[in-house]
Amino acid sequence: MRRHVSITLEQNNDEMILTAYSRNTGKVVSIEVNENTLHSKSLNEIIDSLNIFSSGKRNDKAGVLIDSHKDDDSKKIVIPNKNGILYLKINDIIYFEADRSYTYIHTTNGKKHTVTNKSLSEYEQMLESCNFFRPHRSYLINLNLVEKFHRNGNLTIHLKNGIEIPVARRKTSAFHNMMLSIL
Template sequence: MTMKAIIVEDEPLAMEELLYIIQKHSQLDVVQTFDDGLDAFKYLQTQQVDVVFLDINVPSIDGMLLARNIHQFAIKPRIVFTTAHKDFAAEAFEIEAFDYILKPFNEQRIQGVLNKLETLSSPAPVPAAAVPATAPAVSAPTSAASSQKVNLTKGERIFVTDVSAIYYVEADEKLTHVYTKDDEFVLNMAISEFIEKLPTEQFFRSHRSYCINLNKVQEIIPWYNSTYLVKLYDVETQIPVSRSRIKEFRALMQL
């Protein structure tokens, strides 16, 4: 399915250049453009899109404030900031921006972002041999794609938690540890069972014992045997990427 996008940019030349690069290097459908933050916000209150290319310095509502409002949506579009200033990078990733593009635009850099967007939105191909020719038609499960919240338990309390708050998940035999920025939850289920509740475009099973939130990745550290350790924002634990999953990880992260 084609992803829908909008551009919020008050510089006509920058708007034109960004639109040209998106159309040249991707299948994204730019359904609307805005030169005013308030107009964009009104549009997003009634229309759903997958990606917002957002300049930080726009009239009425600046891009950062608009992004914080978008972050409260039940179904959040991915935000790609476009700006001439590096100063906002840390704040941008605090609200889980998908990426951050500096002006003047670099076509190759934008192409990399577009490739990553389309890779994350595409389902993994199923080998032909894995599906019997006479396999009956079944409805695809929708829980992972549509679920935005999960129940995390601590003692007798149940915390209804936005999946975007989850940093990583760790297996512990038949238990699963779920880590947010400030807390840890222990669930009485296998990691594979819990991962089924998470949106596949946002979470990656980097190792048989770990699953990470791709939006929380801060640093990718080369490790032995051409593998990686992944450092996430706000937490100290470094997550391994196993050799069996390295190819998929490189494709997702454009390495």
């Protein structure tokens, strides 16, 4: 079987991030390349890792990776989509929306990105330490971008882009607790 792997190299100051995306497996792997990495890993070890990754033998949570070594403003999420790979800053994501087999990512620049390979549950697990909350089965929101919330019958959240998100009754208490914890 022929393997298709796209590799990109992103450079920021003293570090480089080598990212490989496998069209066969739909997975992404990122390797931070800095002075320490170059001393501890040979080029052959990196190539071996990429070969294992592209063959699909590795079954981990590749596909959504967060640069957790960075401060909150520069954390990124790497997401494969039908057009290649999206690199999105976590703080730029307003909310995720599930619609049948598609997941849409709405960002602060007004764009709506379509992703089909991950469920909201998977994004929820990956972003649980980044102030994301799932108020409803169809939405995962960035709590840092909540403008206000009110109760008019059911609880409704107003996000910075003007979108209103409903809160399921069973999630109301958890939402209040999350908002209190980040204030």
